[in-house]
Amino acid sequence: MAKNELFQYSIMSALMDGVASHGIPIASMLAHGDHGLGTFKHMVGEMIVLDGVVYQMKSDGRVVHLDSTALASTITPFASVTRFQPTCTARATITGKEGLSNLLSRLMPTAKNHFLAIRIDGVFSTIYVRTAGGQLEPREKLPAVGNRQTVHTFDKARGTIIGFRTPQYMMGINVAGDHLHFISDDRERGGHILAFESEGDVDVGVSLMSNFHLELPTEDEEFNEAALVLDAKGIHAIEG
Template structure:
């Protein structure tokens, strides 16, 4: 169904370094055409745009993934069949300003999920990518210390993401979680900051139906999962 969120695993498992296994992308794409996540051992950032999946690596390169191969898996992912219920032109000066704009566009939805997409020319995009675990169960806080950051100016592309309720911190990333990819599909990553001086097109939809799929493997079931809100805020920017 459109605008229903399929949520695989929880952010707290990434914080604890659970990254060896996950849902095959071959299966994940049956649940949505719009989303974000990561790859085995947290090697790079994932963006799913119009049904196509891309891996954004720490060296700045981007690889189009062939889900039918069945070799790539997502230890964590959020996807939906995105069908916007609101489309409008917006401008914003930074990531917080964008958040404020979305709150005005979708008032009284703080306890729901929101899927969104923004297309156009951005005056600034700051991103980061993770280089992947160096050893089994290396925690996300450690990967954060080695993250690679890039800043782009006057770049055409797409921002896609989700807003998650504060009370679901640890399941999702509370607040706004965004990934970016350029129109040329050669630059992108997890968004730390963004700005659009000129008008860009915003599309969004509220989601009230959530399908949460928890991993069933021993690595997940034996993990000591606790809520590290501050850690999540640090690593997710």
């Protein structure tokens, strides 16, 4: 794929319905991008893809770096990646998700109805994240998994936030709004961001993506039998 084209495997509504037993090898996903996020089989932990390296952030606080063997044998039931090349950069102090949303709207004023890829590097005065522990049984729905999520607070953490802004009309296909994951520079802490503030200015890179490639599961009984009814309220609640 070319730079700044979005590849996505499966859809958010499927994850909400508990479709997480099957997927594609993460090595195959990496053929489409080096910057992204997602989850793992049975929703065990949070995924971040940073500079082509995949990390699994687990609910017990561990961060696992997937080596070449694990990349070939580990699957993802839901993920989004791109070959990130920022088309707009800035240094800014960011106060919370709302502050980031306002900054992105200023940097990309004509991108309301497009996907954006985001990367932020620097020191964060506080970051509040969650990590999912995974399904207790096949087809357990994401809201139930989320009820057992683990939350962590990191103070004065140096690291990287990456993610995507998805337009509102794509809710259910992905997570509308800004979906962000964090990993520290020492690669020992991270998770799905619920709230954050930067410690002074941080480096922000953004790219607009107008090409979107969606691959749906095939020969997957869970996906074929899922209702896939949009639950926008539920997605907002679980994704923060």
